[in-house]
Amino acid sequence: MIRFEQVSKSYSGGVQALQKISFHIQPGEMAFLTGHSGAGKSTLLKLISIMERPSAGHVFINGHDLSKISRKQIPYVRRDIGMIFQNHRLLRDNTIFDNIALPLIIEGYGLKEIRKRVDTALDKVGLLDKARYYPNMLSGGEQQRVGIARAVVNTPPILLADEPTGNLDPKLSLEIMRLFEEFNSVGTSVLIATHDLGLIARMKYRTLTLTKGRMVQDGLQAEENQGAEL
Amino acid sequence: MSLLFKQRNSAGANQRKLGIVAKIIAFFVGNIRHWLAALGDIWRDPIPSILTVAVLGVSLTLPSIMYVVAKNAQSVEQHWQNAAEISLFLHTDLSDKQIQTFVKQVQLHAKVEKVTFVSNEQALDEFEQLSGFGDALNLLEANPLPNVLIVIPLAEYALASPAADLLTELEQMREVEFGKLDIEWLRRLNAVLSLIKDTMGSLGVLLCISVVLIVGNTIRLSIINRKEEIEVLKLVGATDGFIQRPFLFTGLWYGFFGGLIAWLSIEIMLYYLSGSIVRIADLYQSDFRLSGLSVAEMVNLLLISMGLGLSGSYLVVRKQILLIEPDSSI
Incomplete structure (x- = not known):
């Protein structure tokens, strides 16, 4: 589903963010991406959503080479990827309903369909009663769930999350992770960047570990060596 | 539409089944929605919009007033067109037949619009009535007045120098x-009128350019203010066209309100001036009245100002939205 082939990314000024990264996430797979801040987690996610282009190598989604995607086509690629951010990135002036409806409005859905899908998404994240609220009236955990609802409302085949539990306490974090598992169980590929090692250890999923832009480990995070690696 | 996943029905499933008519309706409904949404955005943050619209109104008022002045000047000028009237005094020894042939001959002249023949009897009658010398004139043995032919040249020969040539x-x-034509003052009047028209034209162009620039700048600032929102839109897959649309509609609204203000201020000014104009016209024994903007002209004013607003926003929207890319902490 998501395949990296010898991907390197360097920023102007010679900073090497990623070096020769290769991996393949299968359709319907759920994986974690971990490493210290600055290890290149965000850069890797940005390469998938084409916020950045690789300096060398190729990124494939569902077999399509992203280097062949023109600037004009980028929006259509992003519609296939649900993205979740640490700071939620909700529109403060819009209601929860409008925030979640955004991807559907952009794709030109009819009002009836929008209502149906937004309600389904709100129901999944357990916020059906807060559709008319504004983001600042919700707690951090609730805002993050709104962000997730927005990411899944148009049922994309891929979900990317960048530190989705960064600001949440362990109990809320686990709730959020359970949500991701739920979406994964219906066939969505999920890639979650996080440095919450405790959480990863409890979840037992494939873990890609980055250190200084290199992939140092790809596989099930073994509990005994997690301290040594990071 | 999904580029990467062919089997995926995104937007489409329901929409593709729509017929052409339904699609056209959906297009208009969609645009009206954006149009109203843009109005809502203006409403939510009214201060900068009000300032911009006020500046637009003033900028548009000036050229529109010039237009109204030019229009009224034209109707005055039309009264003065009679000035390009050539009086031909005929020899007294011509027979009636000769006169008739001559009138026909002049009538057929390529540069002549209209010929009025005033016979010496008519002229005498008129003189009798106007001068009050009726009785005294009866003492005259013969009519001393000549036959006169009043020639009005075609419009293109009514200007000073072609009229003189004619x-x-x-x-x-x-x-x-002999013939008579008072050209000097006509020539001066025409020169002054064309100078005024040219000045108004160039000022009007400048003011329209300023409207475009003002709208452009305001839209640019509002795009910068909504940077965060635009980033989010780009992240969830909005095309540049989708993001641009509300700003283009905002430009359209600015133009509309600016045009409305211009129209209102013209009406107020005309109302304010009409009293003194009537007084002057009365002193000149003229029934001249100031005419304002007709409905068609008002619609034109609104269309032009909306066009200017739209082009102002179009100038900046594309580039500004290209500049904003979701970045830093995704």
């Missing part, structure tokens, strides 16, 4: 004793 041409005819 006069010389007509004077050369054997039946004419």
